Amino acid sequence: MDDVSYKEHQDKTTFENRWLAGVMKNDIQQGIYVAASGGQFLGRANRGWPDPDPKEILQALRKSLSDYRALGAQRKLSANLDAAQDKLKWEQDAFKKPAKTLDLRISSRGYAFSGMSAFDQRHPMYFHVDRLWFKPSEWRKWLPQNLTVGSKTQVAGPAKTRIVLLSHMQAGSSAWWEEHIRGGQMSSQVTAVTGDQVSLRISATYDMKADSEWSLDTYQGNLLAFATYDKKKDEMVGFELAMLGTHTVGKMMSNLHVGNPTQRIGAFATINPAADADDRMIPQSWKWGYTLAWGRSQ
Amino acid sequence: MISAILALVALQSAVPPAELNEKTFGLVRSHASPTKQDLAFQGIDWKPSVFDGLVQAKREDKPMLMWMYFGDPRGRC
Numbered sequence: 001m002d003d004v005s006y007k008e009h010q011d012k013t014t015f016e017n018r019w020l021a022g023v024m025k026n027d028i029q030q031g032i033y034v035a036a037s038g039g040q041f042l043g044r045a046n047r048g049w050p051d052p053d054p055k056e057i058l059q060a061l062r063k064s065l066s067d068y069r070a071l072g073a074q075r076k077l078s079a080n081l082d083a084a085q086d087k088l089k090w091e092q093d094a095f096k097k098p099a100k101t102l103d104l105r106i107s108s109r110g111y112a113f114s115g116m117s118a119f120d121q122r123h124p125m126y127f128h129v130d131r132l133w134f135k136p137s138e139w140r141k142w143l144p145q146n147l148t149v150g151s152k153t154q155v156a157g158p159a160k161t162r163i164v165l166l167s168h169m170q171a172g173s174s175a176w177w178e179e180h181i182r183g184g185q186m187s188s189q190v191t192a193v194t195g196d197q198v199s200l201r202i203s204a205t206y207d208m209k210a211d212s213e214w215s216l217d218t219y220q221g222n223l224l225a226f227a228t229y230d231k232k233k234d235e236m237v238g239f240e241l242a243m244l245g246t247h248t249v250g251k252m253m254s255n256l257h258v259g260n261p262t263q264r265i266g267a268f269a270t271i272n273p274a275a276d277a278d279d280r281m282i283p284q285s286w287k288w289g290y291t292l293a294w295g296r297s298q
Numbered sequence: 299m300i301s302a303i304l305a306l307v308a309l310q311s312a313v314p315p316a317e318l319n320e321k322t323f324g325l326v327r328s329h330a331s332p333t334k335q336d337l338a339f340q341g342i343d344w345k346p347s348v349f350d351g352l353v354q355a356k357r358e359d360k361p362m363l364m365w366m367y368f369g370d371p372r373g374r375c
């Protein structure tokens with residue numbers, strides 16, 4: 001749950017927002033909390049910094065559970081909730097995945113660097129995971145005009161740039177814009193055709209340097225992907241992508257970074273293994289990286 | 299527990315290949331992919347909103363564990 005979204009939501013009258021504001025005493029902050037549906041705050045569970053302290057966390061959870069049981073009947077919300085009137089409406093509810101979108105799970109993890117510690121999310125103990133979506137008009141850029149072995153095409157547009165503009169190749173997020181991609185290219189070549197299935201080898205290079213008040217980072221890296229396009233289904237039925245590069249933090253921030261600003265980092269994407277009805281995750285940058293309009297066409 | 303610690307040590311000491319090609323593709327995939335332990339949090343049936351949590355907490359007479367994070371756990375801060 002996004003604490004800032006709740007705090008800044010314009011609708012202050014709907015029950016969901018009133019309940020949360022009441023529990024948090026109008027001071028909604030990030031953290032891990034325990035509460036009773038009856039509206040009682042039972043404690044904060046995030047303990048330890050920067051490394052979580054499992055013993056203290058468990059102790060805090062046990063105390064909250066004990067306090068919950070001691071509350072008696074008032075611990076349960078008495079009102080019967082109606083989603084139509086008691087649930088907040090969110091802008092992202094309108095963000096949809098177009099049919100036949102290539103839905104990837106992408107993760108990244110840095111390699112060891114001098115001076116690293118758990119304080120900095122670039123540490124290899126942390127991994128980053130997100131969704132990376134390409135709708136048909138975007139992933140078709142990987143298909144050469146002739147789907148015969150040896151056919152090749154140069155790739156431009158989101159199929160080439162989204163992965164870096166949305167910081168999928170690094171730890172955390174940096175502000176990358178199109179003009180920060182200073183060099184590099186992407187190509188896709190048919191390597192085999194078996195029945196309806198067309199095998200593709202996609203490769204790319206990236207040379208990036210940000211130059212804005214929000215980021216002075218640089219990134220140089222390579223991408224290699226192996227995809228299988230099914231002509232009959234008109235879908236990508238197989239996709240594995242790896243990236244390996246060097247990311248340098250242009251301006252070290254005392255609340256984020258420690259150690260060497262330069263780090264080697266790897267990323268890997270595959271068809272989202274959780275893409276079923278229970279998968280509620282949409283790409284983190286759905287609003288600015290994709291936009292609502294993106295989801296309205298294929 | 300021991301295997302988890304060994305996995306963490308391996309991740310922290312992994313050396314990146316000099317370049318990305320067909321031969322090193324698997325090494326990068328192994329390093330960058332989340333481990334089973336990394337994805338343990340997905341074993342919890344997290345609800346996407348306070349409202350959904352409230353409905354279940356009331357129905358099952360259980361306290362709510364609320365994980366609140368600016369943006370979501372994938373970025374920003």
